[in-house]
Amino acid sequence: MARRTRANRQPWRLGPRGERWFDVGLTVALLLPVLPYALVVDARDGVLMLAQIVPLLVRRRHPVAVFAAVAVGCGIQALLTDYPLWSQAAFPIATYSIARYAAPLWSRAALVVGLAGAGIATFRWLNGFGAQLLSVENVVAYYTTIALFVVVAWTLGTLGRTRQAYVDALVERGERLQREATQQAALAAMEERHRIAREMHDVVAHGLTTIVVQADGARAAARHDPSVTDPAFATIAATGREAIAELRRMLGLLRAEEAPIAPQPRLADLVPLVEEARAAGTPVRADLADPLPQVSDGVALTAYRIVQEALSNVRKHAGPGATATVAIDLDPASGSIVVAVTDDGRGAATPDDGRGLGLTGMRERVAAHDGTLSTGPASGGGFAVCARIPL
Known part of the structure; x- marks a missing residue:
């Protein structure tokens, strides 16, 4: 296995259990000289040292209380003695702890207390060594040394x-x-599922509607003249093959990213779509702009699917003999393409046999381009679908 580089090496850290054992070891190490000192030299000083060192056991969990206890112990020491004790090492440790683990306000307060305590200790200890040592040079040197311990400990804690x-x-x-990123991926997947669901609905609804209409017509015509069923069966077979090819294309997109992709329908494909509807037995009048406007692929696909779904609804709901009109035009005033499909049948008066899902898909497609869609009964009878899609 390759050796990790220094740049990739993670810094060594103590876990919660290691931190507890470290504090216990630190406290025990500081307490080692206390018992002999208390027994041999001065029992009162031994009690003071215990009061200053023992609180360090909980310095991480209660840094403010520990600093207060150590500071009070040092204050009592200043009142009772005029010489330093071994336990003075607890003060910079408590200062580091409050700067490291407490709020900045408590940290700054501890620094002020530490600097003031350094001044008190300077005068008390120099005076204990002899009043003749209380010169400016000695006071400055002694105060600087003691304060430096406080400042360094506070700085290290603040940096930590x-x-x-x-x-x-x-x-x-x-x-x-x-x-x-997870939410964006989920939203993108949901949007893709909705898009594929709309595509599959359009393909299946259009293909099956054509097949059903042709099958019903062929069955009725076969009673009188079986020879006329051949064109109907040819249309059924062609429509079925086209629907299967479309479904395979979309399912291939779901299975593999590198699946072959057929070109998406464009506005020019509306002419074959109209011819297909006519061949299926629906009279269709086409009023298409010549030349067809240049639009983006997304707008072209939306327009194509709207016409495809609307013609499917005409075959399902408008009734026999109904004529559909498909109109595609450009509205320069609003900068949008207008797609309108109307019929003169009885579609508006028939029950909603699945048309609601198709209209929902239309609205979603148009809304994706910030367009508007209006559907409802047409003046004079029939049903009208009109979409305005910004270019």
């Missing part, structure tokens, strides 16, 4: 807290981006 906040922000941002 800032770095942890930065890491937490990066982690939160990464999790948020991952959630957003």
